[in-house]
Amino acid sequence: MMIGAGILKGMAVTGRNFIGSYFEKDRLTTVQYPEERDVLPENSRNFPFLVYDTNDPEAGLRCVACKICEKECPPQCIYIEKSADKKPDYMGKPQFYPATFDIDISVCMSCQICVEVCPFEAIKMDKVYELSRRERFDALLMRRTDLAKSNSYYHSIHPLEAEQVDATLAAAAAKKKPAPTPAPPASG
Amino acid sequence: MSLSTRAQHSAVEAPPGMPSRLDGELLEVSMGPQHPSTHGVFRMNVALEGEVVRRLKPVFGYLHRNHEKIGENTSYLGSMPYTDRLDYICSMSNNWGYALSVEKLAGIEVPERAEYLRVILAELTRLVNHASLLGFLLSDMGAWGTPLMYAFRERENILDLFESLSGSRMMCDYMRFGGCRCDLPPGWMERARKVVDGFPHFLDEFEQLITGNEILIARTQEVGKLSAELAISAGITGPGLRASGVNYDLRKVDGYGFYPRFKFRVPLGEHGDCYDRLMMRVLELRETLGILRQAMDDLPAGPIMNPKVKIRAFKPPVGEAYGRIEAPKGELGFYLISDGSGNPYRYRVRPPSLINLTVLEDMCLGHTVADVMVILGSIDIVMGEVDR
Ligand code: SF4
Numbered sequence: 200m201m202i203g204a205g206i207l208k209g210m211a212v213t214g215r216n217f218i219g220s221y222f223e224k225d226r227l228t229t230v231q232y233p234e235e236r237d238v239l240p241e242n243s244r245n246f247p248f249l250v251y252d253t254n255d256p257e258a259g260l261r262c263v264a265c266k267i268c269e270k271e272c273p274p275q276c277i278y279i280e281k282s283a284d285k286k287p288d289y290m291g292k293p294q295f296y297p298a299t300f301d302i303d304i305s306v307c308m309s310c311q312i313c314v315e316v317c318p319f320e321a322i323k324m325d326k327v328y329e330l331s332r333r334e335r336f337d338a339l340l341m342r343r344t345d346l347a348k349s350n351s352y353y354h355s356i357h358p359l360e361a362e363q364v365d366a367t368l369a370a371a372a373a374k375k376k377p378a379p380t381p382a383p384p385a386s387g
Numbered sequence: 388m389s390l391s392t393r394a395q396h397s398a399v400e401a402p403p404g405m406p407s408r409l410d411g412e413l414l415e416v417s418m419g420p421q422h423p424s425t426h427g428v429f430r431m432n433v434a435l436e437g438e439v440v441r442r443l444k445p446v447f448g449y450l451h452r453n454h455e456k457i458g459e460n461t462s463y464l465g466s467m468p469y470t471d472r473l474d475y476i477c478s479m480s481n482n483w484g485y486a487l488s489v490e491k492l493a494g495i496e497v498p499e500r501a502e503y504l505r506v507i508l509a510e511l512t513r514l515v516n517h518a519s520l521l522g523f524l525l526s527d528m529g530a531w532g533t534p535l536m537y538a539f540r541e542r543e544n545i546l547d548l549f550e551s552l553s554g555s556r557m558m559c560d561y562m563r564f565g566g567c568r569c570d571l572p573p574g575w576m577e578r579a580r581k582v583v584d585g586f587p588h589f590l591d592e593f594e595q596l597i598t599g600n601e602i603l604i605a606r607t608q609e610v611g612k613l614s615a616e617l618a619i620s621a622g623i624t625g626p627g628l629r630a631s632g633v634n635y636d637l638r639k640v641d642g643y644g645f646y647p648r649f650k651f652r653v654p655l656g657e658h659g660d661c662y663d664r665l666m667m668r669v670l671e672l673r674e675t676l677g678i679l680r681q682a683m684d685d686l687p688a689g690p691i692m693n694p695k696v697k698i699r700a701f702k703p704p705v706g707e708a709y710g711r712i713e714a715p716k717g718e719l720g721f722y723l724i725s726d727g728s729g730n731p732y733r734y735r736v737r738p739p740s741l742i743n744l745t746v747l748e749d750m751c752l753g754h755t756v757a758d759v760m761v762i763l764g765s766i767d768i769v770m771g772e773v774d775r
């Protein structure tokens with residue numbers, strides 16, 4: 200065989216791809232970020248947030264400051280302080296709430312373990328990106344106020360998962376119905 | 388080298404701890420850690436005679452991050468996301484390797500569906516790894532851009548699948564002790580089938596690009612030969628070993644997971660040179676596609692998690708276990724000693740990249756500097772795994 204035939208064959212492949220890209224749109228796989236954006240899949244995750252019911256990010260917070268997530272978080276980036284008093288949770292039962300709930304998202308590795316271990320469906324994964332900041336420390340330390348997001352927001356980013364969670368919570372609430380002060384499971 | 392520079396050189400005293408100056412015939416070059424083709428922060432101290440390598444000392448540790456010590460101080464579950472960061476191209480197989488050893492340690496059963504999913508995901512990871520390796524290797528040889536971009540186009544399709552399943556493209560953190568974290572999202576299997584069905588087209592195109600290419604043949608055949616004896620005695624595993632003609636594939640030898648249920652062949656090389664190692668990947672890709680099709684056809688319904696496994700406060704009994712899998716790069720093993728508490732007493736990783744790297748000097752001696760890059764590329768290393 201002629202020397203260089205193999206190279207020419209390779210060139211032909213490159214040429215076909217190059218010319219083909221003008222005619223077949225599915226050959227163009229690049230997304231022109233930031234002008235165009237891919238739609239993130241439902242399961243996509245990056246940093247955790249705290250879910251609250253109703254419209255009140257203070258009173259509706261599902262977290263009861265049990266500190267399980269703080270203990271299980273592998274890089275130890277969650278810091279929680281338990282409140283001194285109690286407030287009623289979504290079932291009307293008095294519960295503690297986190298007086299402080301910080302997540303250092305410069306340390307968080309988006310592993311989702313906090314979500315898995317939380318027994319109260321209180322912490323979920325967010326999908327926000329473009330979080331770069333000029334400062335290294337405080338701007339990346341998310342306080343309770345930054346972390347609290349409504350259940351309807353949760354529904355908007357993980358619709359299927361949020362449905363399931365609501366169903367589980369409603370079932371749990373129905374079981375406890377005979378309790379003296381039943382409050383409706385509110386989804387804001 | 389002119390006489391005057393030599394005179395200057397001999398005036399420089401070697402710093403303490405360094406080998407004294409070579410005899411004047413050899414030139415010592417430090418390649419890396421920022422060299423574009425060292426696949427990460429890897430350094431080689433190469434002693435050259437003209438252009439020919441006479442000595443080569445790998446230097447690693449630039450990416451050391453205490454993986455094993457951290458593993459001994461976090462819970463068993465907490466190490467799972469860290470294993471993603473070992474070989475960050477193949478996080479799914481790392482997850483599997485670690486889950487396998489913990490399951491051995493605690494005697495956990497895995498449901499059938501989860502086992503199938505694991506095979507599917509590990510084989511998809513193999514596609515990702517081998518496709519990117521082919522691209523990188525060609526760009527090490529000077530085929531800048533094009534083959535790598537073709538490979539990455541395919542890789543991106545698979546990473547999209549990983550993202551829609553596990554939530555992350557590369558740091559999947561998907562497998563759990565006794566199963567997998569979540570079930571397939573709707574429509575996933577159809578998309579996965581499409582990717583698998585489209586892959587042979589990429590492979591055919593890629594093979595046209597490389598087979599018969601005179602430059603590629605000249606740069607890889609008879610370069611970096613590794614004899615079967617040396618490969619065995621150095622503990623080389625994976626495609627590098629099989630390219631030397633040794634039939635050793637843990638999927639066949641150990642038959643972990645459900646691999647014995649699938650029909651596939653283990654491709655073997657003959658010469659143990661870079662060309663064989665390259666072709667080994669192409670052939671393995673074809674076999675992998677076969678496994679994927681079988682697993683996708685047979686995927687049973689059912690639970691994906693063993694309900695008996697506690698997620699919080701997981702404590703295996705006292706004992707030790709070594710779990711190993713055939714990762715795309717070779718044998719990936721996790722050795723665990725449990726003292727019955729919530730974190731392992733000892734956690735040790737056997738990374739294929741590090742051990743496959745130990746024969747680098749033997750493979751490079753007598754070849755030119757330019758060949759070193761090709762040989763290194765054909766070993767297929769990831770520094771996240773070498774340094775840990
Ligand atoms: S987020 Fe969940 S696990 Fe963490 S403290 Fe609140 S209730 Fe407990």
Ligand code: SF4
Pocket residue numbers: 246247271272273274275276277302306307308309310311312313314
């Ligand atoms: S996602 Fe992982 S690293 Fe981040 S806060 Fe939750 S447990 Fe910690």
